Amino acid sequence: MPGRWLTYCLAALAVLAVADAPPAAARPQHIVSINLCADQLLMRLADPDQIASLSYFSRDASMSNLAEEASAFPRNRGLAEEVMRYKPDMVFAGRYTKRMTVDLLKRIGVDVVELDVPRSIPDVEAQIRRVGEALGQEARAEAMVREMEARLATEDVSASKRPSAIVYEPNGYTVGAGSIINVLISLAGLENLAAEKGLESYSRLPLEKLVALSPDVLVVGDYRDAPAVANEILHHPVLSRMPRPMEIVSVPQRLWMCGGPDIFKAVEVLRQAADKARARQ
Amino acid sequence: MSEIALQATGSAAGYRRLLGILSLTLLVAFVLSLAIGYGPFDFGAALHSALSGKDDLGALVFIEIRLPRAILGLFVGFALGLAGAVMQAFLRNPLAEPGIIGISGAAAFGAVVIFYSGLAAVSSLLLPIGGIVAALAAGLLLFAVAGRNANTATLILAGIAVNSLAGALVSLVLNLSPNPFAATEIMFWLMGSFADRSLTHVAIALPPIVAGCIALFLTSRALDALALGEDTATSLGFDLRITRALLVGGVALAVGGAVAVSGTIGFVGLVVPHLLRPFVAYRPSLLLPASALGGAILTLSADIAVRLLPTQPELKLGVVTAVIGAPFLFSLVWRMRGDLR
Numbered sequence: 181m182p183g184r185w186l187t188y189c190l191a192a193l194a195v196l197a198v199a200d201a202p203p204a205a206a207r208p209q210h211i212v213s214i215n216l217c218a219d220q221l222l223m224r225l226a227d228p229d230q231i232a233s234l235s236y237f238s239r240d241a242s243m244s245n246l247a248e249e250a251s252a253f254p255r256n257r258g259l260a261e262e263v264m265r266y267k268p269d270m271v272f273a274g275r276y277t278k279r280m281t282v283d284l285l286k287r288i289g290v291d292v293v294e295l296d297v298p299r300s301i302p303d304v305e306a307q308i309r310r311v312g313e314a315l316g317q318e319a320r321a322e323a324m325v326r327e328m329e330a331r332l333a334t335e336d337v338s339a340s341k342r343p344s345a346i347v348y349e350p351n352g353y354t355v356g357a358g359s360i361i362n363v364l365i366s367l368a369g370l371e372n373l374a375a376e377k378g379l380e381s382y383s384r385l386p387l388e389k390l391v392a393l394s395p396d397v398l399v400v401g402d403y404r405d406a407p408a409v410a411n412e413i414l415h416h417p418v419l420s421r422m423p424r425p426m427e428i429v430s431v432p433q434r435l436w437m438c439g440g441p442d443i444f445k446a447v448e449v450l451r452q453a454a455d456k457a458r459a460r461q
Numbered sequence: 462m463s464e465i466a467l468q469a470t471g472s473a474a475g476y477r478r479l480l481g482i483l484s485l486t487l488l489v490a491f492v493l494s495l496a497i498g499y500g501p502f503d504f505g506a507a508l509h510s511a512l513s514g515k516d517d518l519g520a521l522v523f524i525e526i527r528l529p530r531a532i533l534g535l536f537v538g539f540a541l542g543l544a545g546a547v548m549q550a551f552l553r554n555p556l557a558e559p560g561i562i563g564i565s566g567a568a569a570f571g572a573v574v575i576f577y578s579g580l581a582a583v584s585s586l587l588l589p590i591g592g593i594v595a596a597l598a599a600g601l602l603l604f605a606v607a608g609r610n611a612n613t614a615t616l617i618l619a620g621i622a623v624n625s626l627a628g629a630l631v632s633l634v635l636n637l638s639p640n641p642f643a644a645t646e647i648m649f650w651l652m653g654s655f656a657d658r659s660l661t662h663v664a665i666a667l668p669p670i671v672a673g674c675i676a677l678f679l680t681s682r683a684l685d686a687l688a689l690g691e692d693t694a695t696s697l698g699f700d701l702r703i704t705r706a707l708l709v710g711g712v713a714l715a716v717g718g719a720v721a722v723s724g725t726i727g728f729v730g731l732v733v734p735h736l737l738r739p740f741v742a743y744r745p746s747l748l749l750p751a752s753a754l755g756g757a758i759l760t761l762s763a764d765i766a767v768r769l770l771p772t773q774p775e776l777k778l779g780v781v782t783a784v785i786g787a788p789f790l791f792s793l794v795w796r797m798r799g800d801l802r
Contacts, residue, residue, distance in 0.1 A: 350642050352657065352776070363623050384774045387657050388500030388522050407579055410642035413657050418525035458735050 201240065207316035208270035208291070214258035214281060216243055217438035218272035218295050221308065223249050224324065224441065225317045232266040242363040243434050245442050260284040270314065298360050298439035301367075308441065324441050331444035332367060332450075343427075343457035345370040345450075346385070346393060349401030351409035354385040360439040368450030370397060387416060397427045399450065427460065429453035475748055479740050484752040487535070490761040494531040495523070497768050530655045534761040537655075537723050540670045540715035542756015543732020543749060547677045550684040550745035551708050554613050555735070555793060559716045560727035562616060563623025568713075568720035569650045570634075571595025577638045577722075585665050593669055593717030599623050602710040610702045611753035613797070652779030655764050662722040672711045673715025674753070676707045684745035694771045708730075726763075726779050728786020729756050735793070 210232045213219045219238040222231055223246045236257045237243050238250035256262045260281045263271060268290060273282045275294045285292050293314050295422040298304040305325045312321020345365055355361045355372070356379035364370045373393050374385065390398075400414050419428070435446040480789045496504040527668030541559065548557035574582050575591030603623065605615045632648050634642045683704040686694035694701060716731050719726075733755040734748060741747035764780040770776055 386499035388498050390498045391522050407641035408640040408642040410647050417659050
């Protein structure tokens with residue numbers, strides 16, 4: 181009898197030893213994300229069995245680029261109690277959202293990784309690498325950064341050939357300097373008029389001023405089909421009656437609202453619009 | 462009968478002068494509303510190109526952005542001022558007004574249901590219809606609960622109940638919407654705004670507003686008779702059931718149509734009739750046109766004010782009218798505190 185017990189114990193030790201062997205041991209095994217941007221990085225960088233739960237909006241195709249993949253994981257509404265049910269060894273959250281939950285989780289000793297809002301391409305890359313490191317998946321993170329760099333690489337468009345552009349989002353908000361979107365517009369070979377006019381990132385641009393600026397390209401922040409008064413301004417009849425027709429292009433919010441690996445797709449959409457605007461001139 | 466009344470007050474000329482002054486002020490407010498905006502446009506040049514049919518940027522801003530805003534301000538204010546005057550006279554209640562007794566709130570709920578369910582995208586005509594139907598339902602409900610001769614407290618309490626329910630239901634619909642912006646739009650529906658409305662909004666709101674105002678003006682002679690007492694009015698041959706139908710239908714059309722495109726704008730119908738009543742010798746039939754013009758002036762002025770105030774984003778219109786109107790309501794309650802007991 182004792183012999184059999186010994187075998188069991190040795191076997192258990194052996195299992196523990198294997199589990200302890202780097203790098204797998206360093207890898208968190210019960211990750212919960214309460215942030216949509218973290219969801220999308222996790223699904224690409226982590227092994228599926230590392231993920232315990234994703235945020236509520238991860239399955240929403242209008243916000244998430246991996247909505248279909250996300251349906252394989254349980255989802256949470258980002259409440260501390262709900263998160264704890266998964267007994268997470270790591271929680272991913274945003275720097276500025278769900279602060280109450282994050283504070284509570286930290287207080288009870290949960291390892292919380294907070295994602296920043298990137299403002300430049302190096303910021304985006306650093307964030308991907310940081311998440312990769314936290315997951316113990318450095319190689320995948322490095323590959324993701326390389327691919328993104330390759331897709332973003334572009335021939336220089338001389339300043340004179342740059343069509344002017346304005347981003348117009350629901351409620352008439354525009355994007356100025358100091359935002360990743362401004363960087364993406366430049367990368368696409370467009371000139372962001374709002375940044376040139378010294379507008380801050382996310383300030384309101386009255387419809388009248390937009391008409392006065394009369395850009396070559398109007399980048400409409402397309403949110404979703406469900407109606408909202410906020411969206412009405414994007415369909416105001418004046419926009420289709422401009423004396424000099426604008427190229428109106430709609431960039432799905434899910435491509436650039438995270439400043440994650442999908443931003444090159446937004447740049448591709450913008451490049452096509454820039455080409456059309458140049459052809460028109 | 463109006464003639465006799467005017468001779469009795471000895472100021473037919475005075476009344477004409479009052480209407481003249483109000484019309485002139487309204488014209489000034491309308492022109493200012495067209496001239497003030499955010500874009501750096503020369504008003505004179507834009508007006509010239511618009512009139513000569515040129516399609517430059519100035520004309521475009523003028524016709525597509527500022528004109529709808531000014532027209533809506535004028536008609537919505539006109540309807541609110543008129544509705545307040547008619548309701549105060551018919552209900553013989555100084556606090557009667559579409560906002561306070563919950564008709565505007567109900568109209569907002571009707572419009573919100575149509576808008577966020579996507580029905581407004583099927584046909585924009587459905588939007589005012591939603592507002593009108595809900596306003597009509599609230600009007601009928603209030604009459605059923607409070608009756609025509611209800612005391613002030615009963616009517617106001619019934620109004621509070623309708624307002625709270627409508628506000629909660631608006632909030633519910635907005636929260637059920639999958640659009641993340643919807644939840645923040647309670648401000649628009651409860652406080653009102655004419656910002657960035659288009660000629661499409663003018664086209665859908667104007668017909669019901671005009672029809673409603675005509676119905677409300679038709680009550681004018683009955684309201685004069687009613688001022689002498691219900692029996693006198695009946696003996697003079699006025700069927701008060703018809704007057705009531707005109708009032709409920711007219712308010713529903715005018716307020717329902719207005720709220721559907723601009724949200725609820727409070728206090729206009731309360732403040733304006735009280736301010737102008739002393740100038741028309743307290744005669745309802747004379748008060749109606751004056752109050753309608755006054756409502757339009759107040760609403761256009763408030764809309765000019767929100768554009769001049771350096772807030773980001775622009776203030777909602779109801780904020781300005783409440784800042785003016787709420788102290789006014791308070792002073793009314795102060796004066797009436799003996800009667801309310």
